[in-house]
Amino acid sequence: MTDGTTDLADWSCPAPLRDHPVVVMGHGGGGALSAELTEHLFLPAYGGEVLAGLADSAAVSLGDARLAFSTDTYVVRPLAFPGGGIGDLAVNGTVNDLAMSGAVPAYLSCAFLLEEGTPLSTVGRVADQIGAAARAAGVQVVTGDTKVVDSGHGDGVYVNTSGIGLIPEGVDIRPGRARPGDVVILSGPLGQHGIAVLSVREGLSFGTGIVSDTAPLNGLVREMLLVTRDIHVLRDPTRGGLAASLNEVARASGTGVVLDERAVPVPEPVAGACAFLGLDPLYVANEGRLVAFVAREDADAVLEAMRGHVLGRDAVVIGACVAEHPSVVVARTALGASRIVDLPLGEQLPRIC
Amino acid sequence: MTDGTTDLADWSCPAPLRDHPVVVMGHGGGGALSAELTEHLFLPAYGGEVLAGLADSAAVSLGDARLAFSTDTYVVRPLAFPGGGIGDLAVNGTVNDLAMSGAVPAYLSCAFLLEEGTPLSTVGRVADQIGAAARAAGVQVVTGDTKVVDSGHGDGVYVNTSGIGLIPEGVDIRPGRARPGDVVILSGPLGQHGIAVLSVREGLSFGTGIVSDTAPLNGLVREMLLVTRDIHVLRDPTRGGLAASLNEVARASGTGVVLDERAVPVPEPVAGACAFLGLDPLYVANEGRLVAFVAREDADAVLEAMRGHVLGRDAVVIGACVAEHPSVVVARTALGASRIVDLPLGEQLPRIC
Numbered sequence: 001m002t003d004g005t006t007d008l009a010d011w012s013c014p015a016p017l018r019d020h021p022v023v024v025m026g027h028g029g030g031g032a033l034s035a036e037l038t039e040h041l042f043l044p045a046y047g048g049e050v051l052a053g054l055a056d057s058a059a060v061s062l063g064d065a066r067l068a069f070s071t072d073t074y075v076v077r078p079l080a081f082p083g084g085g086i087g088d089l090a091v092n093g094t095v096n097d098l099a100m101s102g103a104v105p106a107y108l109s110c111a112f113l114l115e116e117g118t119p120l121s122t123v124g125r126v127a128d129q130i131g132a133a134a135r136a137a138g139v140q141v142v143t144g145d146t147k148v149v150d151s152g153h154g155d156g157v158y159v160n161t162s163g164i165g166l167i168p169e170g171v172d173i174r175p176g177r178a179r180p181g182d183v184v185i186l187s188g189p190l191g192q193h194g195i196a197v198l199s200v201r202e203g204l205s206f207g208t209g210i211v212s213d214t215a216p217l218n219g220l221v222r223e224m225l226l227v228t229r230d231i232h233v234l235r236d237p238t239r240g241g242l243a244a245s246l247n248e249v250a251r252a253s254g255t256g257v258v259l260d261e262r263a264v265p266v267p268e269p270v271a272g273a274c275a276f277l278g279l280d281p282l283y284v285a286n287e288g289r290l291v292a293f294v295a296r297e298d299a300d301a302v303l304e305a306m307r308g309h310v311l312g313r314d315a316v317v318i319g320a321c322v323a324e325h326p327s328v329v330v331a332r333t334a335l336g337a338s339r340i341v342d343l344p345l346g347e348q349l350p351r352i353c
Numbered sequence: 354m355t356d357g358t359t360d361l362a363d364w365s366c367p368a369p370l371r372d373h374p375v376v377v378m379g380h381g382g383g384g385a386l387s388a389e390l391t392e393h394l395f396l397p398a399y400g401g402e403v404l405a406g407l408a409d410s411a412a413v414s415l416g417d418a419r420l421a422f423s424t425d426t427y428v429v430r431p432l433a434f435p436g437g438g439i440g441d442l443a444v445n446g447t448v449n450d451l452a453m454s455g456a457v458p459a460y461l462s463c464a465f466l467l468e469e470g471t472p473l474s475t476v477g478r479v480a481d482q483i484g485a486a487a488r489a490a491g492v493q494v495v496t497g498d499t500k501v502v503d504s505g506h507g508d509g510v511y512v513n514t515s516g517i518g519l520i521p522e523g524v525d526i527r528p529g530r531a532r533p534g535d536v537v538i539l540s541g542p543l544g545q546h547g548i549a550v551l552s553v554r555e556g557l558s559f560g561t562g563i564v565s566d567t568a569p570l571n572g573l574v575r576e577m578l579l580v581t582r583d584i585h586v587l588r589d590p591t592r593g594g595l596a597a598s599l600n601e602v603a604r605a606s607g608t609g610v611v612l613d614e615r616a617v618p619v620p621e622p623v624a625g626a627c628a629f630l631g632l633d634p635l636y637v638a639n640e641g642r643l644v645a646f647v648a649r650e651d652a653d654a655v656l657e658a659m660r661g662h663v664l665g666r667d668a669v670v671i672g673a674c675v676a677e678h679p680s681v682v683v684a685r686t687a688l689g690a691s692r693i694v695d696l697p698l699g700e701q702l703p704r705i706c
Contacts, residue, residue, distance in 0.1 A: 011474045011477040011478045011481065013473055013474060013477065017473055020473065021472060021473055021474075022469075022470050022471060022472050022473060023467045023468065023469055023470060023471040023472075023473065023476065023501055024469060024501070025469055025501050025503070026501075027467065027499060027501050028467065028499055028500045028501030028502075029501075034499060037473075037476075037499060038497070038499070041473065041476060041477055041480055042463075042480055042497060042499075045477070045480035045481045045483060045484040046463070046480060046483050046484035046487055046494045047494070048493050048494070048495070050460075050493065050495040050496075051493075051494055051495050051496065051497065057496060058460070058462075058495035058496035060459070060460050060495055060517075062418055062420060062459055062460075062517065062518075062519050063416075063417065063418035063519050064416065064417055064418065065415055065416035065417065065418040067415060067517070069460055069462060069495060069496055069515075069517060070462070070496050071462035071463070071464045071496055071497065071498050071513065071515055072464065072498045073464045073466050073498055073500045073513060074500075075466070075500045075502050106413070106415055107403075107411070107413050107415075107422055109411075109422060109423070109424035109515050110395075110399070110424070111424045111425065111426045111513050111515075113426050113428070113466070113511060113513075114376045114380065114381065115376065116375075116376055116377060116378055117375050117376060118375060118376040119374060119375050119376075120366055120370055120373065120374055120375060120376065120390075120394065121364045121366060121374075123376065123390075123394060124364040124366065124394055124398070125364045127394055127395055127398035127399060128364065128398050130398060130399050131398040131399035134399055140401050140403065140404075141399045141400070141401070141404055142401070142403040142404050142411035142413055142422060143403075143404065143410060143411035143422055143423050143424055144391070144395060144404065144424065145424050145425045145426055146380060146381050146387060146390060146391070146395075147381045147426045147427075147428045148376055148377070148378050148379075148380050148381030148382075148703070149381075149428050149508060149511075149704065150378070150703075150704075152505065153506075153507065153508040154506065154507070154508075155502060155506040155507075158466060158502075160424065160426060160464055160466075160513040160515075162424055162462050162464075162513075162515035164413075164415065164420070164422060164517060165415075166415050166416050350501070350503075351502065351503075
């Protein structure tokens with residue numbers, strides 16, 4: 001045995017995982033393989049009710065406070081890309097996960113995993129990005145950790161951030177709350193982050209000028225909650241894209257989701273790059289967009305509030321929840337046909353966040 | 354430029370870091386090099402008052418609650434060692450960091466960083482360890498993340514855990530609160546974790562039967578707080594060992610610390626291994642020990658309470674705080690001489706946690 005855990009009780013692989021006895025890139029992609037790992041490996045080992053809710057952040061009680069708590073590790077390559085870098089993602093990604101519970105993000109932890117031999121200037125630049133992004137999002141980094149691994153066992157800089165924030169009274173935003181009749185709103189155009197990262201990967205330069213949408217969404221969510229505290233679901237379509245987010249909500253709530261493909265905004269350069277590369281923009285990662293599920297009677301007011309914020313000025317209704325086809329996402333195409341939008345298997349583009 | 358951050362503003366290396374322009378293993382060792390990185394790189398980039406306090410966990414306010422918040426990444430090799438594994442460390446280490454603020458650890462996040470090709474059985478065993486350790490410590494894992502990096506850019510399994518817990522009313526435990534007259538109490542013998550890990554590293558097998566002391570210290574701290582809420586400082590001497598912990602307290606408080614070397618319990622096999630390897634037990638990592646600074650009038654009662662708990666039954670007074678030699682740790686040796694116990698430069702044994 002080579003894994004160094006031979007003195008532990010033998011671990012028997014649950015049946016649904018047996019097609020993939022070793023870790024593949026897709027296990028980190030936010031799609032069906034990630035979901036399998038969570039359902040059949042992590043949840044049986046240490047899952048409780050909160051973890052099983054599979055929200056972007058956990059809602060927990062501590063004293064009299066209701067908190068959101070979230071964690072993410074950032075492994076994007078390259079470390080910098082048009083529109084941002086790993087430090088921006090590390091702050092905005094975790095801020096956004098908290099905001100997707102309706103929480104007001106307050107404090108972040110920041111843990112660096114460094115590879116021996118990495119220039120300190122690289123670490124310094126990432127740290128400066130983190131500082132600038134934290135100030136922009138209005139959060140404080142209050143605790144940290146640094147570990148170093150030998151050369152060849154890392155990749156320069158990985159960053160984990162975790163975050164906590166207070167959930168305002170009366171707010172209960174989670175995937176399970178979508179219900180038939182809800183209107184689905186998208187805050188802005190799709191696919192910029194994934195394509196921006198891809199465009200600077202070695203050998204894949206498009207020169208298209210596509211810039212990552214990375215941004216902190218807590219300000220936008222604050223404006224939306226001023227309209228109504230009864231937002232049902234918020235989700236930021238990162239790994240796995242909008243398709244993964246809609247599927248997660250459909251499964252958690254048991255509601256069917258109908259997506260109007262013609263309504264989904266995709267910038268021309270993103271659409272062009274996707275066509276060239278054979279990618280579906282519905283599956284490409286975003287880092288500054290959110291999708292909201294709200295009651296029909298609140299939809300107009302929420303949409304108006306979103307359009308009043310710089311990060312929501314292109315917000316549009318892209319679909320609705322229906323009682324038909326429970327837990328399944330169906331797209332109406334431009335030609336009037338219908339197709340099932342499934343959870344992706346893995347990520348089309350590994351290591352984009 | 355090869356670091357992928359060329360479009361960021363140029364980063365100028367602060368003078369104290371210029372001796373080490375690239376990351377070395379010692380930057381993750383919890384000693385002087387780690388402290389330099391924190392002081393001259395992370396704090397200028399994103400440090401505020403809380404981060405600058407450099408406690409094992411951050412004490413923050415959220416709503417009406419006072420919380421402790423902490424993060425640690427675990428990169429120990431091998432993944433299993435006598436007495437435990439990376440999953441135990443990932444839970445106990447973060448639980449202990451929270452307990453060192455006097456907080457009651459409640460919720461953990463758990464983020465896996467997996468290398469492509471790692472057997473799922475290895476991931477499963479680590480997850481099972483995490484579950485068992487969380488149940489033993491009385492904490493819940495409520496949120497998580499999984500990232501996968503390409504083969505050759507990781508090392509099987511790395512785990513980050515962050516944690517939050519409530520700080521009871523009237524409790525204010527932090528390194529800066531040590532003061533002349535305080536008594537320094539150690540909860541048990543030193544050096545077992547570091548030597549246990551080293552003993553199973555390739556080519557360094559001692560066969561001494563030394564077992565890691567990894568354990569959750571929140572139960573012990575609860576007993577101590579029943580005696581007095583006015584415990585001044587708690588610290589678990591992990592990376593950098595007791596020497597690093599005492600130095601951090603001395604520096605944060607401006608107090609001198611006198612250590613009675615004869616009083617420090619070191620198990621015979623640990624002492625033997627240290628002598629053989631040229632290691633000083635004061636600098637070897639522990640994962641289930643704590644050092645407490647309490648007012649002289651509370652010392653006897655706290656010591657008695659500690660001895661009544663299974664993790665503190667060998668607790669002893671090992672020193673005191675003095676007004677002389679402010680911020681400096683001095684050991685009285687068995688021969689009656691004095692020597693300065695300095696912060697280690699790096700870690701004697703890399704990747705032990």
